[in-house]
Amino acid sequence: MQRRDFAAGLAAAIAVPAALGATPAAAQEHPGDRHAPDELARRMLPVLSAELDDRGAARSLVPHLYDVGFDWRPETAPLRKLDFLVAYGFGNRPPAGGGDPTKVRPEPGPVNEELADTVARIRRHRTVPVYAQWEIARFLESKYRMRHVTSIEPVVAPDGTITYLSTDGVAAQVAKARQHLPGGIGTAGVVGFRDHIKRCVQTTRDRGMKAYAPEGHSMPHTYDPRSGQPWTRRRDLYLVHDMAAQWQVLREKLVSGAYPKG
Structure with a gap:
């Protein structure tokens, strides 16, 4: 009975934004029913408590389950509060001329071009420095002739072996580049693929920077079935990949928080 109640509650919570016609892009600008977290938590807790036979553990887990599995919107801030942009790449295309993929760079691909287009649209409203993963930077340079990138x-x-940076690796490079600026690091406006941007914002913050998605600007959300990274070809695969990455980071934070001396 509890599982049926939870399933019914989940369906009701999901139906609210669906009834409003929310799309992946629109969901960032129209939060939908803000009571959904409370409703989901209320229904998840007794089910998980029964499964674990441990209400305390269930109470600790439910907020994490909601955050990783059900909340895909980053915190936003208006452009006037952002001092620079950080643009994170998503996927790529295999090298046009073939060759050893460990030593030949892939093509940036259409998703990264869309991310570059997003950066360009934002820059029309506020001219700030841009730190972009190289796949995006190539389009900013060739297509837009953008300065301060x-x-x-x-x-x-x-x-000649190429090691590509992870999301955290990119954030670390940006933090390093800005750490000695006279005015301090400043506040980052984060640009990323719709299903990636929440983690991009979190990762940027984990590297010691204030970070938000630019308010009022939707992010690219169309997957590239020809991407050279299989997990970025389809949404169902990528969401599992992203959740796994979120759980890994959360695990490290929880363990180090509980036992800071090891």
Whole structure:
């Protein structure tokens, strides 16, 4: 009975934004029913408590389950409060001429071009420095001739082997580039793929920067079935990938918080 009640409650919570005609892009600008978290938590807690036979553990887990599995919207801020933009890449295309993928860069691909277009639209409203993963920076340079763009490049070993930066690796490079500025690091406006941007904002913050998605600006949300990264070809696959990454970070935070000395 509890599982049926939870399923019915979940369906009701999901139906609210669906009834409003919410799309992946629109969901960022129209939050929908803000009572949904409370409703979901109320229904999840007894079910998980029964499954675990441990109400205390269930009470601790429910907020994390909601955050990772049900909340995909980043916190936003108006452009006037943002000092710079950080643009995170998403997917790519295999090298046009073939070759060893460990030593030949892939093509940036259409999703990263859409991300560059998003950066350009935002920059029309506020001219701030841009730190962009190289796949995006290439379009900012070639398509828009944009100035004040810092390209975050992969690491190339002496033998030519390329190590591509993770989301955290990009954030670390941006933090390093801005840490000694006279006015301080400042506040980042984060640009990223719709299903990636929440984690991009979180990761940017984890690297010691204030970070928000730019208020009023939707993010690209169309997947590229020809992406060279299989997990970025389909939404159902990517969401699992992103949740796994969120759980990994959360695990490290919880363990180190509970046992800071190991």
